[in-house]
Each structure stands twice: as C-alpha cells, then as structure tokens.
Amino acid sequence: MDTIDLATGVPDIDSPQSAAAAAVEAISRGDTRYVGAAGIAPLREAISRSLRERGLAYDPSQIMVAAGAKLSVFCVLSALIKPGSNVVVPVPHYGGYRGHVEQLGGRLVGLTTTPDTGYKVTGAQLRDALDDETSVVLLNSPANPSGAVYTAEELAALADVVLNHSSAIVLSDEIYSRFVYDGLAAHSIGSLGPEILARTITIDGVSKAYGMTGWRVGYAAGPKAVIDVARRVHASLCNCASSISQWAALGALTGTPQNHHDVRRHQQLRDLSNAVVERWRGIRTVKPSGAIYQLIELVPEELGIAPGDGRSFFETWASRARVSIAHNGRFGDPVFGRLTFSVPRPELEEGLGRLSAALEELADTNQLSFGKGTMR
Numbered sequence: 001m002d003t004i005d006l007a008t009g010v011p012d013i014d015s016p017q018s019a020a021a022a023a024v025e026a027i028s029r030g031d032t033r034y035v036g037a038a039g040i041a042p043l044r045e046a047i048s049r050s051l052r053e054r055g056l057a058y059d060p061s062q063i064m065v066a067a068g069a070k071l072s073v074f075c076v077l078s079a080l081i082k083p084g085s086n087v088v089v090p091v092p093h094y095g096g097y098r099g100h101v102e103q104l105g106g107r108l109v110g111l112t113t114t115p116d117t118g119y120k121v122t123g124a125q126l127r128d129a130l131d132d133e134t135s136v137v138l139l140n141s142p143a144n145p146s147g148a149v150y151t152a153e154e155l156a157a158l159a160d161v162v163l164n165h166s167s168a169i170v171l172s173d174e175i176y177s178r179f180v181y182d183g184l185a186a187h188s189i190g191s192l193g194p195e196i197l198a199r200t201i202t203i204d205g206v207s208k209a210y211g212m213t214g215w216r217v218g219y220a221a222g223p224k225a226v227i228d229v230a231r232r233v234h235a236s237l238c239n240c241a242s243s244i245s246q247w248a249a250l251g252a253l254t255g256t257p258q259n260h261h262d263v264r265r266h267q268q269l270r271d272l273s274n275a276v277v278e279r280w281r282g283i284r285t286v287k288p289s290g291a292i293y294q295l296i297e298l299v300p301e302e303l304g305i306a307p308g309d310g311r312s313f314f315e316t317w318a319s320r321a322r323v324s325i326a327h328n329g330r331f332g333d334p335v336f337g338r339l340t341f342s343v344p345r346p347e348l349e350e351g352l353g354r355l356s357a358a359l360e361e362l363a364d365t366n367q368l369s370f371g372k373g374t375m376r
C-alpha cells in the first residue's frame with residue numbers, strides 16, 4: 001500500500017440506496033430548479049421530526065438547509081457575530097471554525113482542555129471565559145477531533161453558565177450525533193429545557209451519519225429570528241443547496257435503517273485504534289466515546305521538541321510512516337493531531353503499525369531522542 005490516508009474526515013460508509021433512488025427520481029421529475037434558501041419543505045419537515053426524536057422541538061420554519069453543515073455554521077455565525085465579537089470554543093476543536101470566525105472579523109477564544117476532563121470544558125472554565133463581547137459559545141459533542149461526548153449533566157452545567165452569566169448563543173454542532181460508543185447517548189444541549197433551547201442553534205446534516213459528504217446537505221435549527229438572517233446570508237452566497245441533493249437527503253432520512261453507519265463496526269475500529277495509540281510514548285490521547293477520530297496530543301517535553309514544533313514533528317513522523325495524519329495546528333494548537341479510524345480494518349491495522357514503527361524508529365535512532373531535547 002502506498003500512503004495510507006488516516007487524515008480524512010470522511011466516514012467509511014456508502015450513501016444509502018434510498019438517497020441515490022430519491023436523487024434519480026428528482027432528476028427524472030425535473031425537480032432541478034432553485035428551491036429557496038430555507039430548503040425544500042418535505043426535508044425540513046423530516047428534519048423537524050428527527051430532531052424531535054432527540055428531544056429538540058424545532059418547527060420546520062426554524063430550520064434552514066444549506067450546502068453542508070460547514071456552510072450552515074458559517075451562515076449562522078454571520079447572523080450572530082460582528083467584528084470584535086468573541087466566539088468561545090474548547091481546544092482542541094474542529095478546524096473549520098477558526099476560518100469562519102476570522103472571516104467575519106470575530107475573535108476565537110480557545111479554552112484549553114486536557115485528558116483529566118476527557119478534553120471537555122467545565123462550567124467553571126466557561127464562566128471565566130465569558131464576557132460582554134461573547135456572542136457565541138461553540139460546542140461540538142461528539143467532538144472532532146477528541147471523540148469527547150458530554151453527558152447530560154455536563155451540558156446542564158454549561159447551559160446554566162450561559163443562561164446566568166451571558167447573553168451568548170450556543171452553537172451546538174452535533175454532526176457526529178449518530179457515532180457514540182459503549183452504550184452512551186449523544187445528548188443535545190437544546191433538549192435540556194425551553195430556556196436553553198431558545199438560546200441554542202443546533203447543527204447537523206447527512207454528511208457523516210449517512211456517508212453523504214459529497215452531496216453537500218447540512219442544516220441549522222434555532223430561534224426563527226436568527227435562522228431568518230442566516231437564510232438571507234445563505235441566499236446571498238449560493239441561493240440554495242442543490243435541489244437534487246436535498247431530495248437525496250430526504251430519501252436518506254426517511255428510507256434508511258437507523259444503524260446504516262454500523263455503530264458496532266465503528267466501535268470495534270475505535271477499540272483497535274485506541275489500544276494501539278494509548279501505548280505510544282510521548283503521546284496523550286483519550287478513548288474516543290464518539291465521532292470517528294482518535295486524538296493525538298504530542299507531549300513536547302517527553303518528545304524532546306519545543307511546543308511550537310508540533311507541525312514539523314507530525315510531518316516527519318507521517319512521511320516516515322507513509323501515513324497521512326490531520327494536524328497543521330488546525331485543531332487550535334500544533335500539538336494536536338488526529339487519526340480517522342473509520343477506514344477499512346486492514347488499512348487501519350497497517351497504518352497504525354507503520355505509525356508505531358516510525359515513532360519507535362524516531363526514538364531509537366536518536367533523531368528525536370525522547371526527552372533529551374535534540375530538536376529544541
């Protein structure tokens with residue numbers, strides 16, 4: 001095998017047949033024109049039903065379908081922040097957020113998390129970070145890249161802080177809500193009560209749950225006033241998400257078994273990846289409770305590198321192993337990298353084996369001299 005790609009954010013799942021069939025029907029029927037920036041009504045109705053199953057009461061008029069969850073986040077942030085606004089987000093975080101916030105002239109305020117709290121932000125930490133400039137608190141559970149899943153109690157603590165100490169809106173990115181392991185549940189912060197629901201925008205989509213990243217369909221659900229502005233931003237950027245893809249998404253939501261993404265298989269891949277990575281020297285991780293990624297946190301003092309050298313360390317390691325790893329400081333700090341375990345098992349085994357060997361080799365040949373500081 002040439003280079004093995006463990007950097008991708010694409011789950012190893014095919015789009016469901018029900019999606020493909022609905023798309024073909026839409027084309028044959030001629031449902032191929034602009035459909036309006038909010039998205040087609042039957043899809044918004046299906047989304048509203050599926051959100052209700054998660055305890056989130058959003059009317060179809062409170063939902064906007066956009067070309068992906070990423071664009072949904074951008075449109076909502078455009079509605080919520082102005083130059084100088086603060087957007088608070090736990091670190092490590094999904095790489096897409098920083099670009100969005102900076103393009104809009106906002107300031108990303110990162111809250112560093114550690115393995116002690118399972119890379120989750122606490123109520124006390126959030127309270128310290130909130131100020132009058134805070135417009136948005138961005139949460140992502142199950143999380144990319146750490147796999148952290150917040151419990152209902154942890155979310156309730158964060159909701160309390162937001163409600164009592166700020167006028168911020170919570171942007172809850174739940175794109176990995178289907179990927180939870182060990183019998184845990186993915187809780188939605190907006191399901192915890194009407195007060196927090198009124199201050200929450202929930203983001204989700206079909207990209208990950210149904211293996212439909214290329215169709216480009218995601219959505220935002222929240223207070224109508226915010227969604228209406230987000231919809232106008234969406235209209236100004238691209239009119240609407242592809243009509244064909246929206247029919248495909250409806251086909252996926254209504255005609256696909258709940259377990260299309262095969263949680264059991266994903267949990268086994270997670271077990272494999274975690275068992276290998278937790279043995280690596282100079283690396284911190286947590287067992288992912290959700291999503292499709294294994295976090296890699298470099299411990300500079302153990303690896304003998306300077307904290308800012310994370311990027312060159314990952315580059316050397318990945319090129320020696322011939323395995324691509326996601327990093328580049330895009331998770332909020334150069335010490336963070338990420339492996340995707342949602343790949344065919346033989347590729348995962350081979351990729352992890354190569355990374356293990358390359359890490360040992362880097363230590364043994366004294367290229368890095370773990371702990372001795374030769375790369376400083």
Ligand code: PMP
Pocket residue numbers: 009067068069070071094096140144173175205206207208213217218
């Ligand atoms: N949010 C998070 C946390 C993600 O990981 C991703 C994809 N990597 C997205 C949003 C974007 O999803 P989409 O492809 O639907 O735009």
